[in-house]
Each structure stands twice: as C-alpha cells, then as structure tokens.
Amino acid sequence: MSFFARFAQNRGALVGLIILLLIIAMAILAPLLFPESPWRMVQRPFLPPLSQDGFPLGTDTMGRNVAAGIMHGAWVSLLIGLVSTSVALLIGVPLGAIAGYYGGIIDDILMRFTEFFQTIPNFALAIVLVAIMQPSVTSIVLAIAIVSWPPVARLVRAEFMSLRNREYVEAARLVGQSNTTIILRQILPNTLSPIIVLASLMVATAILLESALSFLGLGDPNVMSWGYMIGAARTVIRQAWWLSFFPGVAILLTVLALNLVGEGLDDALNPKLSRER
Amino acid sequence: MVYARLIIMRLLKAVVVLFLIVIFNFFLIQMAPGDPAAILAGEAGATDQEFLNQLRERFGLDQPLYVQLWRYVSGIAMLDFGYSYRLGVPVFDLIMARLPATLLLTGTAFVLSLVLGIVAGSMAAARVKKPSGSIIMALALLFYATPLFWVALMSVVVFSVYLGWLPAYGLYTVGAGHTGFALALDVAKHLVLPATTLALFFMAIYTRMTRTSMLDAAQQDYVKTARAKGLKPSIIQRRHVLRNALLPIITLAGLQAGQMVGGAILTETVFAWPGIGRLMFEALQQRDYNLLLGIFFFSAALVIVFNIITDLVYSLADPRIKKGAS
Amino acid sequence: DNPKQGGTVNTIIQPEPPGLVLGMIQNAPTRTVSGNIYEGLLRYTTDLEPVPQLAESWEVSDDGRTYTFHLRENVTWHDGEPFTADDVVFSADVFHRELNPSARAVLLHVESIEATDDHTVVFTLTEPFGPFLISFEAGTFTMVPAHLYEGTDFRNNEHNDHPIGTGPFKFANWDRGTVIELVKNDDYYEEGLPYLDGVNWHIIPDGGSRAVAFENRTIDVLPSGTVENFDIPRLSAMDNVCMTEEGHEYFSPFAMLWMNNREGPTADKRFRQAVMYAMDREFAKDVLWNGLGNVPLSAFGSNARFQHDGLEPYDHNPDRARELLEEMDYDGEEITILPLPYGETWTRWAEAVQQNLREVGINVRTQATDVGGWNQRLGDWDYDLAFTYLFQYGDPALGISRTYLSDNIAKGSPWNNAQGYENERVDELFNAAATAFPDEEREALYHEVQEILHEDVPVGWLMELGFPTLYRCDVQDLVTSGVGVNDGFKDAWLDR
Amino acid sequence: MSVTTGSVTTGSATTGSATEKQSAETVLSIRDLNIALPKGADRALAVEDVSYEVKRGEIMCVVGESGSGKSMAANAVMGLLPKGVHATQGEILFAGQNLLALTEKQHRALRGLKIGMIFQEPMTALNPLMRVGAQIAEVFEAHGQLTPKERQARALELLIEVGIPQPEKAIRAYPFELSGGQRQRVIIAMALALEPILLIADEPTTALDVTTQAQILELIRDLQQRRGMSVMFITHDFGVVAEIANRVCVMRYGKIVELGDAKSVLENPQDAYTQALIAAIPSNAVPPHRETSQVAPLLEIKGLNKVFRSRGGLFKPAREVRALEDVSLTLARGETVGIVGESGSGKSTLGRCVVRLEHPDSGELLLDGVNLSQLRGDALRRERHRVQMIFQDPYASLNPRTKVGMAIAQGPIANGTPKAAALKQAGELLDIVGLGASAVERFPHEFSGGQRQRIGIARALALNPELIVADEAVSALDVSIQAQVLELLEELKQRLSLSLLFITHDLRVAAQICDRIVVMQHGRIVEQGSAEQIFLAPREAYTQALLNAIPGREAPVAATA
Ligand SMILES: Nc1ncnc2c1ncn2[C@@H]1O[C@H](COP(=O)(O)OP(=O)(O)OP(=O)(O)O)[C@@H](O)[C@H]1O
Ligand SMILES: Nc1ncnc2c1ncn2[C@@H]1O[C@H](COP(=O)(O)OP(=O)(O)OP(=O)(O)O)[C@@H](O)[C@H]1O
Numbered sequence A: 001m002s003f004f005a006r007f008a009q010n011r012g013a014l015v016g017l018i019i020l021l022l023i024i025a026m027a028i029l030a031p032l033l034f035p036e037s038p039w040r041m042v043q044r045p046f047l048p049p050l051s052q053d054g055f056p057l058g059t060d061t062m063g064r065n066v067a068a069g070i071m072h073g074a075w076v077s078l079l080i081g082l083v084s085t086s087v088a089l090l091i092g093v094p095l096g097a098i099a100g101y102y103g104g105i106i107d108d109i110l111m112r113f114t115e116f117f118q119t120i121p122n123f124a125l126a127i128v129l130v131a132i133m134q135p136s137v138t139s140i141v142l143a144i145a146i147v148s149w150p151p152v153a154r155l156v157r158a159e160f161m162s163l164r165n166r167e168y169v170e171a172a173r174l175v176g177q178s179n180t181t182i183i184l185r186q187i188l189p190n191t192l193s194p195i196i197v198l199a200s201l202m203v204a205t206a207i208l209l210e211s212a213l214s215f216l217g218l219g220d221p222n223v224m225s226w227g228y229m230i231g232a233a234r235t236v237i238r239q240a241w242w243l244s245f246f247p248g249v250a251i252l253l254t255v256l257a258l259n260l261v262g263e264g265l266d267d268a269l270n271p272k273l274s275r276e277r
Numbered sequence B: 001m002v003y004a005r006l007i008i009m010r011l012l013k014a015v016v017v018l019f020l021i022v023i024f025n026f027f028l029i030q031m032a033p034g035d036p037a038a039i040l041a042g043e044a045g046a047t048d049q050e051f052l053n054q055l056r057e058r059f060g061l062d063q064p065l066y067v068q069l070w071r072y073v074s075g076i077a078m079l080d081f082g083y084s085y086r087l088g089v090p091v092f093d094l095i096m097a098r099l100p101a102t103l104l105l106t107g108t109a110f111v112l113s114l115v116l117g118i119v120a121g122s123m124a125a126a127r128v129k130k131p132s133g134s135i136i137m138a139l140a141l142l143f144y145a146t147p148l149f150w151v152a153l154m155s156v157v158v159f160s161v162y163l164g165w166l167p168a169y170g171l172y173t174v175g176a177g178h179t180g181f182a183l184a185l186d187v188a189k190h191l192v193l194p195a196t197t198l199a200l201f202f203m204a205i206y207t208r209m210t211r212t213s214m215l216d217a218a219q220q221d222y223v224k225t226a227r228a229k230g231l232k233p234s235i236i237q238r239r240h241v242l243r244n245a246l247l248p249i250i251t252l253a254g255l256q257a258g259q260m261v262g263g264a265i266l267t268e269t270v271f272a273w274p275g276i277g278r279l280m281f282e283a284l285q286q287r288d289y290n291l292l293l294g295i296f297f298f299s300a301a302l303v304i305v306f307n308i309i310t311d312l313v314y315s316l317a318d319p320r321i322k323k324g325a326s
Numbered sequence C: 001d002n003p004k005q006g007g008t009v010n011t012i013i014q015p016e017p018p019g020l021v022l023g024m025i026q027n028a029p030t031r032t033v034s035g036n037i038y039e040g041l042l043r044y045t046t047d048l049e050p051v052p053q054l055a056e057s058w059e060v061s062d063d064g065r066t067y068t069f070h071l072r073e074n075v076t077w078h079d080g081e082p083f084t085a086d087d088v089v090f091s092a093d094v095f096h097r098e099l100n101p102s103a104r105a106v107l108l109h110v111e112s113i114e115a116t117d118d119h120t121v122v123f124t125l126t127e128p129f130g131p132f133l134i135s136f137e138a139g140t141f142t143m144v145p146a147h148l149y150e151g152t153d154f155r156n157n158e159h160n161d162h163p164i165g166t167g168p169f170k171f172a173n174w175d176r177g178t179v180i181e182l183v184k185n186d187d188y189y190e191e192g193l194p195y196l197d198g199v200n201w202h203i204i205p206d207g208g209s210r211a212v213a214f215e216n217r218t219i220d221v222l223p224s225g226t227v228e229n230f231d232i233p234r235l236s237a238m239d240n241v242c243m244t245e246e247g248h249e250y251f252s253p254f255a256m257l258w259m260n261n262r263e264g265p266t267a268d269k270r271f272r273q274a275v276m277y278a279m280d281r282e283f284a285k286d287v288l289w290n291g292l293g294n295v296p297l298s299a300f301g302s303n304a305r306f307q308h309d310g311l312e313p314y315d316h317n318p319d320r321a322r323e324l325l326e327e328m329d330y331d332g333e334e335i336t337i338l339p340l341p342y343g344e345t346w347t348r349w350a351e352a353v354q355q356n357l358r359e360v361g362i363n364v365r366t367q368a369t370d371v372g373g374w375n376q377r378l379g380d381w382d383y384d385l386a387f388t389y390l391f392q393y394g395d396p397a398l399g400i401s402r403t404y405l406s407d408n409i410a411k412g413s414p415w416n417n418a419q420g421y422e423n424e425r426v427d428e429l430f431n432a433a434a435t436a437f438p439d440e441e442r443e444a445l446y447h448e449v450q451e452i453l454h455e456d457v458p459v460g461w462l463m464e465l466g467f468p469t470l471y472r473c474d475v476q477d478l479v480t481s482g483v484g485v486n487d488g489f490k491d492a493w494l495d496r
Numbered sequence D: 001m002s003v004t005t006g007s008v009t010t011g012s013a014t015t016g017s018a019t020e021k022q023s024a025e026t027v028l029s030i031r032d033l034n035i036a037l038p039k040g041a042d043r044a045l046a047v048e049d050v051s052y053e054v055k056r057g058e059i060m061c062v063v064g065e066s067g068s069g070k071s072m073a074a075n076a077v078m079g080l081l082p083k084g085v086h087a088t089q090g091e092i093l094f095a096g097q098n099l100l101a102l103t104e105k106q107h108r109a110l111r112g113l114k115i116g117m118i119f120q121e122p123m124t125a126l127n128p129l130m131r132v133g134a135q136i137a138e139v140f141e142a143h144g145q146l147t148p149k150e151r152q153a154r155a156l157e158l159l160i161e162v163g164i165p166q167p168e169k170a171i172r173a174y175p176f177e178l179s180g181g182q183r184q185r186v187i188i189a190m191a192l193a194l195e196p197i198l199l200i201a202d203e204p205t206t207a208l209d210v211t212t213q214a215q216i217l218e219l220i221r222d223l224q225q226r227r228g229m230s231v232m233f234i235t236h237d238f239g240v241v242a243e244i245a246n247r248v249c250v251m252r253y254g255k256i257v258e259l260g261d262a263k264s265v266l267e268n269p270q271d272a273y274t275q276a277l278i279a280a281i282p283s284n285a286v287p288p289h290r291e292t293s294q295v296a297p298l299l300e301i302k303g304l305n306k307v308f309r310s311r312g313g314l315f316k317p318a319r320e321v322r323a324l325e326d327v328s329l330t331l332a333r334g335e336t337v338g339i340v341g342e343s344g345s346g347k348s349t350l351g352r353c354v355v356r357l358e359h360p361d362s363g364e365l366l367l368d369g370v371n372l373s374q375l376r377g378d379a380l381r382r383e384r385h386r387v388q389m390i391f392q393d394p395y396a397s398l399n400p401r402t403k404v405g406m407a408i409a410q411g412p413i414a415n416g417t418p419k420a421a422a423l424k425q426a427g428e429l430l431d432i433v434g435l436g437a438s439a440v441e442r443f444p445h446e447f448s449g450g451q452r453q454r455i456g457i458a459r460a461l462a463l464n465p466e467l468i469v470a471d472e473a474v475s476a477l478d479v480s481i482q483a484q485v486l487e488l489l490e491e492l493k494q495r496l497s498l499s500l501l502f503i504t505h506d507l508r509v510a511a512q513i514c515d516r517i518v519v520m521q522h523g524r525i526v527e528q529g530s531a532e533q534i535f536l537a538p539r540e541a542y543t544q545a546l547l548n549a550i551p552g553r554e555a556p557v558a559a560t561a
C-alpha cells in the first residue's frame, strides 16, 4: 500500500487534510479576495454577519471586515505555527540527536540543559520572552520555539537511544562510517516519522500559544492574526458574539485539522517501516 | 530509609538547579527593556529625577549588575526574596498569600482532568471503533483544539451571565462573611468554572493518552495470558490493562502538574482568581523584578517537587523501578 | 429625600493599587481608594471651586504671597490622636518634600510653612503662584499623621500596612488580589457623615469580568475606566443603572500624541500638522469613546481655565494632510507609533490612527510594548509617535505648561515634554502666566501661548477623555466633587 | 472468498477418525477447520481444511515453520483468535461441544478450567506489576473457586510442583525478579492450576536457552504423565518433537502435510516437505574430523576483560556485570571457531569486543600483530574493514530506508571507493550470495528473512575482511533456511579463505560448521578444543550438560541414517 493510501484509510485524517488545505488556500487567496488591508475601517462598526453584502462575517468594533481578517489571519497563524515549529526542530533535533547518539557525559550535559528549560513553566517563560523582546512576529516565533523545543529533544534522544544500538547502525559503524554520517544517514531518517507527527501537533500548539499571547496583549500589532481578533473581541463578546466566534472557530478547526493529520501520519508512518514481521 | 536518602539527594540536586535558574532568570529579566523605577514613577503619574533616584537607591538598582546579582543570590540562600518594588511587601509573603489559591485551582483542575481523562480514555478504549468511542475521542479532540481563554470567556457568558448558576470571578463572595462549611461551599462554587476551564485541555490530553496506552497494553502478551485464564473482560481491563496503561500517564501527569502553575495565568486573569499566575503577569508588566524572580523561583521549585513526587509515585506503581530491575 | 444610614457599597479598583499611603504613592488607584481614607486641606467642587475640608477657612494676602489656613478643631486621626497644625507642617514641609514629586512642584514656590497656633498654618510663597489654592486636593497634598511618621523611615514605616487618615472611612482589610475593605469612621467630624457602613473595593483584573460583576449586581459602582468603553452603552442601558460624567474636572485627562520634535519626519511642523488633519478624531470619539468626551481645539482643554476658543480647528481633512506632506517632500520614511498599553480601547485607537495616517500616505508601523517598554522608549526619546494622556489638574500652570516648557526636557522621564519641544517665547509666556496676578493678566498670556502652540503642534491633541461613572441609581449623592469617587463616598448613601 | 477444499496430503494420517463420532479416547478433535485472515494479510486462509485430534494422555506435536498456521488453530481452540480473524468452516469438538459455536461467555468458562495454555514469551506473558502468587490465584478467582487464602496456599503448592527454587519467596516475587525459565514455570503452574483436561503449549521453549529448554520440556512431559493430561504442543523444532511427541502433525502454508505417530514420521517421513525439514536439522552426529593446519594465528586474544556497569537511578542501585573475565584464545587464518554457551555467558560480548563495537576494559586483541583493543577514533575507523560482522537479526540489521545496494556499498564508500564503483561491486556481491545483481535497487522489506541474511553477508564481504564474526547468524531463521545460509557461509569461507568466529547457542549448528569450539560460562572460557573433541570427549561437566540438553539428541531421526 502506498503511503497516501494508508493515510487516506483514516477518514479523520482525510477530513483533517481537506480542512488544512482549505485553510492554506484561504491564506493564499486572501490577498486576491481581499486586496485591501484587513485593518481598513470600511463599514459601520458591529455589523452582524450576513447583514450586508460583502461582509459575510460582519464587521468589528471599528468597522473592519471580519471576513478579511479571518482570511489574512490564516496566513499569519500558519506562518507562526510553521516557522516556530521549524525553529524548535532546528534546536531540538540536533540536541536530541547528539545526546541520544553519544550518550554518556554529553547526554548528561545536554539533558540537564533541556531539563533546565523544562523547569521553568512554559507559558510563563513564553510571556516573559515576548515581553523582553517586545511583541513582534519574530519575537513570538522565537519565544514559542524556545519553549517548545525540549520535548523534541527528548523525543529525538529517546529515538536515537533506541536506534543507536540497532544492528544496522552497528553495521554502519563497523564498515567505518563516521559518526556524522551515521547520525544523518542511518538514524535520522528512521526517526522522521515520530518527529513529523510531533511536529504536526506542535504547529497546532504554536497556533494556540500565539493566540493566547495575543489574548494577553502580547501579539504583533501589525499583523492581523486570529489570536489578535479574539483578544480584541473579548471586550465586546457580549454585544458582538461573532467577533470572537469566527476566529475561535478558525483556530479550533486548524488545530483540529492538524491533530487529525498528525494522527493520520502516525497511523500511516509508524507500523510499516519499523518492523515488517 | 533508602527512600529518605534518595530524596535528600534529589533535593540537593534540586537546589543546584534552582540556583542556576535564579541566575538565568536574573539575567533574562535584566534584558527586558524598562527600568522598574521609571515604571513606578510613571505609574505615579508625576515624577522628577529625585524621585527616580530615591527609587533606584531603595531597590539597589543603582548598584552594578554583579552586586545586584550577588545580593539577590545571597538573599535567596537565606530564603530572603527581598521586597516587591511596587508593593513594598516582602516577596515571600506575597507569594505565600497567593500560592494557596493557585494550588487549589490547579490541584482541583489536575485531579479533575486526570480522573475524567482516565475514565473517558478507558471508556473510549473499550469502545474502540464503536460510535460511542468515536464520540468521546471527538470531544477530547475538540477540547484539545479549543483555546483555553475562549472556553473561559464562553463559560462565563453561559453559566454566569445567562444562566446565573455560578459566580463568574473571584475566590469567594466578598462581604458575605461566610465561615466554616459555608465558606468552603462558597469557594467550591467559585472554583467550578475556572477549574473546569483549566481541566478541559488536560483532560483531553489524558483521554487520548489513556486510550492509546490502554490499546497498547491490551496488545501485550500478559493480557492474552489473562484471557487464557478465563478472567472476565472487566477484570482484565482493570487489573491488567489499565494498571499497566497508567504508567506512562503518571509520567505525563507529573510533567503537567508542574506546568499547570504557568498554564493558570490565563484562567486566573479571566476569572479574577487571586493566584500566583496573575501575580506573575502583573509583576512582569510592572517590571517588579524581585517579585517576578521570586515567582519564577517558586514555580520552578514546584516543578521540581512534582518531578520528585512523580518519581515516587512511579516507583510505587511499578515494582521494577523500586527493586532495581535492569 | 433624606439620606438613609447604612449599607455597604461594592465597587471596583483597577488596577490593584501598590499601596494605600497617599502622598507616598500617587497612583491613580491609590488616590481613588485612599481619597476616602485621607483628606487634604481643601476639597473642590465640580466647578473646581475650593471648599472647606480640613481647613475651615483661609485667606490670601493682597500680594498673593501669603496663604493662611484655619483648621477644624474637632478632627481626630483614625487612631484617636487629634489632628493639628503640626500635622500640616510635617506633611507639607517634610513628608511631601521628600516623597511626593507633584507636591514638590508646588512647594518650589513655597518659601516657608509655619504653624502659628495649633489650628492655624501660614504658607509664604516666593512669588505669587496662580494655581496655589487648587493644589490642596487630598491626593496631591495629603495630610499624613505626624505622630506616626515623624522621624521614621517613611517607606518602611510599620503603619504603611494600615493607613491612618482623617477621612470618613477607615482602612479595614486588604485581601490582596481580591478586595480592599473600608469601614465607616464613626468619629468623623462632620455630623452624620458618612452614611455608608463601608465600601468594598473589588479587584478584578479582567475587564470582561468586571462588566459581568456589575451586571450580576455584585458591584454597585463602576468608577471611570474600570470597564471597557464598549461595555458602557450596554451597561448604562440596563434597568436601574445611572451614569454621570461629572467628577473628573480636577483631573480632566487629556489624551495626546507625543510627536518626536527632535528627528525624523515628525521634526517638521508640517508633518505634525498633517497628522492632525489626517486623524479622524470624531470617529475615535464616537466609536471608541461612545461619544463621551470632547475633541479639543488645541493645547488647552475645555475644562482648563483660560481656554482660547478663537482658533481654527484641525478637522479631519485628509486632502489638506496630503498637501502638507507633499509640500514638505515627505519621502515615505517609515515612522513608528507606540500605543498606550492601558487596555483595549487604547490599542484600538492606535489601530485607527495608524489606518488614518496610512490613508494619507504616511508609512507607519505600530510597535507593541508593555508598560515597561513604553516607559523606556519614551524616557529614551526612542519613538516617533506615542499615545499618552495627562491630567490637567485644574490649572494650566499645574497640568498643561509642563508639557511644553523646555526646562522639563529630561531624558529618562516619560512625562513632561517628552517630545522635546523648545520655544523660548512659549517658555516665557508660561512662566509669566504662572506667577502673574490677577487672573486677567494670566489670561492674556495664556491666549498668546495657545496661538503659538496651535501653529507649532508640538504634540497631537487627541481628546479630552470622557469620565463616565456607572452606578446603580439607588446609590445617591455619589459624585459631589471634582475628583468623583476619589472622595465621593463621604456623601453617598443607599436608597434601599 | 470461496473456501476450496483442496487436496490435503494427510500422509500416514489415515486414521479415518475425522468423520467418526468423537470417541471417548479423543479429547479434542478439529475437523475441516478453515480460518480466514483479514484482507491484506499474506494469504486468505491462515488454516485450511485442517483436521487433527488430540487423544487422552498423549502429547500431540504440531510442527511447521513460521507462519504455517500452528498458532491460529490453537487460538481457535482457546477462542482467542485475533481481531478480524475468524473460523469460516469446520468444527472443533471438545468434551462433546463444538467450541466454534460457543458464546464468548461459555468459552471463557472453559479457558483455564478445562483447557490451559502456555505461551512462547515467558518474558512478557506475565503482568509486570502483579506478584506471581496473585497471578496464579487469579485463575481460581476467575472460576470462582476457593477462598483467597486457599488460593495462595494452592499457588504455593503449584509453584513447588513446577519446581521453582525457593517457592515461598517466589510467590511474593514480581515477574522481573525471576529468570526466563522460572517465569515459564510460573506460567505452566497457572495453566495447570485447575487441572485442565487439555494443555496447549505454543512454542513454550523457543525463547529459552538450551539447558533451560531441556528442563522445561522435561517438566511438561513429567506433569503430563503424572496427571494423564492431553497436550497439544506447538513447535518448529523437530528436535523437540523427537524429545516429547507421541504424535506429530506437520503443517505448511496452513495445511496439514503429514500426520501420524511420532516415531514413524521422524524415521520415515512420507511427505517431501517433512523430509526436507528433518534433513535440514543440523546433524547431531559427531562432527567430521577436520584438519586444523597450524599456521600463524590471525587473531590472538589475550586476557580480555569486560565489566558492564550500570549507573544507579533514583531507586536503582548501581550494578556490575562481569561479562568477560580473562578470556584468551587464538584463531588461525582460514579457521572457523565456534563460541557456545548458555544465554548470558558472554558470547556476544566477546564477539563485539573483537569487532570493537565494545571497548574492552583490559587485554589484547592482536589482529595480525596489530593491537585493535587500544585503537580509538579515526585510527580505529581505518582498521575496521579488516574485521566484519554478520548480525543475528536479519530484520534489524538492515536500515529499512536504505536500498540494499547502498547498504552494501556504504562500507567501501566510507573507505574511499567512488560511489559508482562501490555500487557495481555491491551488485556483484549480491550475485555471489545468490540474490542477483538486480536486488541492488530494492528495499530490505521486499526480502524474506533468509534473503536478508544473505544481504548481511554480502555487506560483510564488501570490505574484503580477514575475519568475520557471525553472532547467532542463523538463529532467527527457519531450519530449512538455516541450512542454506550455513552452506553459503561454508562455501564463501572456502572460496575467499576467510576466518570465522561463529557465535551460537545451538551446538548442532556449531558442530556442523566449526573447526574448533570454545565453551563459555559466566564470562569465562571453560573449555576449548576441536569440534570433534568437544562433542566426543567433553572434559567439563558444563560442556556435558550443554550437550545433553540438545533436544532430540538421543532420539532416532531420519537424517542420521
Ligand atoms: N492478527 C493477525 N492478523 C492477520 N494475520 C495474521 C495475524 N496473526 C497471524 N496472521 C497470519 O496468519 C498466518 C498463520 O499465523 P500463525 O501465527 O498461526 O503462524 P505460526 O505457525 O504460529 O508461526 P510462528 O511459528 O511464527 O508462531 C500467518 O500467515 C500470519 O501472517
Ligand atoms: N550493554 C550492556 N550493558 C550492561 N550489561 C550488558 C550489556 N551487554 C551485555 N550485558 C551483560 O553481560 C552479560 C553477557 O552478555 P552477552 O550478551 O555477551 O551474552 P550471550 O552469551 O551473548 O547471551 P545470549 O545467548 O543471550 O545472546 C549478560 O549478563 C548481559 O546481561
């Protein structure tokens, strides 16, 4: 069975993938469908959804088009999710790989370092980091990455520890391959599936984290993100439910889709390659 | 005895980690823009240079950084966390005043999420591939994907405003003068919304984890052995599958118990819960460094304590650890 | 109606004050709570007329340099000690000189303070100082008990935990993060006052929750600024809810846009004028401030004395703005805008202004920051445009001139001429006006200065903020002074 | 899918009883059983038209290679078929009932009470979190028998009966505190607790080392005779069959190929497949005398020591295992030396030290005079090509994501051969090991276990090593494939004049291929000598015990003829 066929067997995963593709499409199409800045005050404030053509999701506290905000926000949320996850992987994977492969004192040092980061509560650390660097897309991405790499390092380390004594790795060592080659060519490719699965969940978590930061007023004020929209709408949740509802649903769907896809990947990637018998 | 010695060892290690964390945090916070004195002065609405100098001198902010660090670290060694810049109250007192509320909230949420999560997860595992099982998992996924603060906002609107069933904020009814049981009941009522809100996300995690872990355990050979004995499925599920499935959950729960303090910031803010998370956020905004550092210290200490507790619980649950299997 | 005795009012304090000893702390929330515990020599009506408080009567010498206050005789501190002229001298000459920057600004003009007898105090000024009589408000010139503070380290005084004043309410309890409770002062010197048994100041950090608390009737009074503006129409439309805009006259918060006069496009007067024309201030007032408040003509608010109303208003006029930008050859250089980190309304406002500016072709980017970062940037003059608001304190010499005087330029302070405006003529006029005597003379000087400022636009004048207090209609006589609830519970009673 | 009643070669199993009414002597009879596998499995039917009986008091052995459907039939009897697997035809008669027609509840009442079962993996078949006594007591509880106190007492009796040392202590032990053999005894105790009529043993000794295996087999035979039980014994090892079976049923691809009396099947197999299986058993006869030419030694091991120290955790005390103690031996060019010994005796550690996957604590490893034991880093990497290894697990020893050709070429590439040349050479090597050069482009999972082992051999050869260490290189393979791989090794050895250090726990395999044999116990060498001498005239009691433990050693087997 091909990878995709296996993936598609999981109906949830397929639904997730479709939602995710739609969201990506939204992000790509946003500048085409809503070429104007989503910050433009274009109509009367607090226009309910469907009450006027061109404003299917209504307008916000200042008469900005909610639909435009959602579309443009998709881009930001996905970007923050993907980039912060990539950065976390860039930190966590090499660290975990080195710790897991070499073991011993190197492992000890790297893991103490990792534990150290895990000892400071995540969300608190993220808040402090954003506050220190001052809110901007870059600082948010960095803060999210900094608090989310330790689990990556741990996962990769565990995988490396279990794989480094696999016979094929020993065989590679025996034929004289260098440690770097072994790490990159022999072990890393075999840890990819759990990493991919974890990464898909991390993207979801990052989106939630960004929205929580935005909610506390630590978002980037120059980009329209879903978290910003909810944060801004929270004060008017009583008179204009739709302002927090739509971005909330957007976050929910994205996170949901990423989870479903993650589970699907898990199902599709895991059993096959690890062991055939 | 052996336990006692090992725990002491662990605590000694913890002291080292905490020491490092103090230093790390100290420098981290120094990197933040904004001078605490200027903020205090700003808050006062009026200021002049003399006022700023007074404040700086008072907090030792006029000293070189290493002197400040040395003072702080040596203070902590004597368990003296200094005074809050803004509130002029010993940091230790402030934290101790707020800690119970946070522990009550996070503790309740923790127990709630753990118990409900395990129950839901086992139910889902038993109903795998049945609609009821899928519904449980769909709900768990939904709780997982819903932003916490949004749940908080919505639950206030629904349960407090429209239905009027539960108080929307605070720890107790101010001015009601409840004591004893009435107070406990009052606090319990106030606890419902924030604790549930906080619990939902973690519950979703435990549900999923329990299910996976149980399905995993159900594949194990010893379950086949148990079936070959003619044991009833309910007993097999409980005694053989669930018990083994709980082991990874203990690890996760330990990790999360420590993180809940940080995770409670949003909940405490929305529900006006007088806890330490909110205090931390306020301290950060005010650049009340002493207070912030104190809170960081305590939350890190909590994480470490929970790690030790987790290890203990794990060793109780898994004889292999205690007795030293290889 | 005859006022009824009894009852406790539940209200809100936001944010939680750092401490309650007025004079040592001048934060807005401290003033609000402690204004009911402590008192000043005078109190001010909503027209900012001084009326007796701890001083029964007072006289001003003809040359405007000697002020004599006659104190009430039956006043005691909350701990039972009598209040005397020594307390006044200690408070003004020692306590405030050391701790209180805003009092210090006034005390600069004071040569000596003497107690001529137990109940008479004489202030001698170095020269006439127009706003002197208006600076005795409780929050600014608090009377603190000399017998508890004299000769101690004020900031570490053991009584700081338990403030002792002369006011109608006594401090009872502070459950941090939850509530501050005040109880009636049974020995209050004004017969029959206060009517209430106590006031509970609830501490609720989230604006939404505060609104909910008011809705579900836990809270009776929402002092101004404790709920988000967007909630006000809804809350004020509720049954049995009343709203007053009075009680802010003493402060008259004036929202401004600092514009960096030192460098960048904002250093050009034409650019600053363009900004004024680009902003749709009426929109901000209507949408963000529910139509409450007032769009000012220029530097002097409508509540300020000596306002010049003959100036041509800066209306919303994007075309004019574009013309000005073209005239100065604005090259699209990016400028940043720093919102005030005080809540959602301010954030929205910055977004609106940013959009206004973009629409006339100004390349503007918002820089988010928290209170700490905001202070730092302004203190370091590291900004292009920044929101702020300042109190006018009833007299241009107290609240307005400080923004434009070049003496006030000081790195490190986010207040007082942070824009770096220097104009000798303006300095002269303001300084002369402060010490001119009588008022007619001051008025002429102030009118001239307003004309210059109007042309120079050293800062953007955004709005005089509305100051709505929401309360249940059965709370009577809540706002009776120019500082509103800050000392309002003295007269308040419950019609229940 | 339609069920076809294919022609079944029942061989000598022409008892005809399949159609008769179940006689009093017959405890279990399986008739025309078909078990269907879910879609996507290797074949449609796991078990096809299978009929056999187990009579009272006999041991019925079901033999066959991996995947032949032995376990499936047994699971069907227990009512423990995996999800998605169903019996689609036939019946299983037990005590007058058709087991296939029972409800789950009825079936459960039989399990443990009338039918007991033992599984293959003693290490995982017990709940790690429960005390052994409680797990035995559970059997009584499941069938509502005895009071809790009596259950404990019975559990103790049972533990005594299965011969666990220190039963009073064992009853309070957790499974991890017991050795594999002891665990298997506990499982047997559980299966026997309620004195079932039928005991199903699914490869109960496969995971144990030879000596333990012998003990467990004896225990089962013993208990069976004492209790007059019927046993359905599943194994893939004809040696075991020879040891204990009364009757044998040989299966292949889900069908019965031969059924009959143990003696007649072993001595006179009718079916070609059975003949092949029996022929493939490494001869247990005296190994042929081999010329051991006394040339200069290629490898000299002098006083090798290796201690494993595990660091203590929070609750774990630190531990020390002396895996190698003062081991010395030599290996001549072109010679094959076998290392034998029970599990944990240090065989693998020795092999791993020789290829320098482990760093010995002390001692010398002289390869042609070069001391390998002290090399590290790059210096070691340069010498590595001289000593290569063939691994035990054909599945784990190939990177699932690397194409076979690349897997072989990696060595030469790492040692400086250009990629294209290395790949070409890989093709040639694959040809040599009998897979064909076209295998270069395929992934490991497209090959069977035996084929993968050939790939592993090709990989070891790619660097033209002087010495090859083979650690249990054929242990994971079915007997027939085992024989082919051994043959290949032998042939390559001759052709390329390789030296071979052959590690195995299977003395029959050792006998077949080794010139000299080294016997290890507890990390020490207890005896070494020519294969002939070790087999014919073992000097040490331990060697003797090892030899005696070989299943079916004394039994008559066709191939010996
Ligand atoms: N759960 C399952 N799902 C699908 N196919 C299975 C399952 N279990 C076993 N099979 C298949 O059923 C067939 C028979 O398996 P069975 O376990 O009976 O073999 P066996 O003879 O016991 O082999 P072994 O000696 O390896 O235990 C094999 O082809 C196997 O791949
Ligand atoms: N990496 C290791 N760390 C700790 N102990 C080890 C390690 N490798 C082996 N041992 C221990 O060393 C001893 C010898 O092990 P070794 O693997 O050499 O035995 P073996 O003879 O190959 O056994 P088997 O037949 O089971 O493969 C055993 O007690 C084993 O537990």
Ligand SMILES: [Mg+2]
Pocket (backbone or CB within 6 Å): D070, D071, D072, D202, D203
């Ligand atoms: Mg089997």
Ligand SMILES: [Mg+2]
Pocket (backbone or CB within 6 Å): D347, D348, D349
């Ligand atoms: Mg071994």
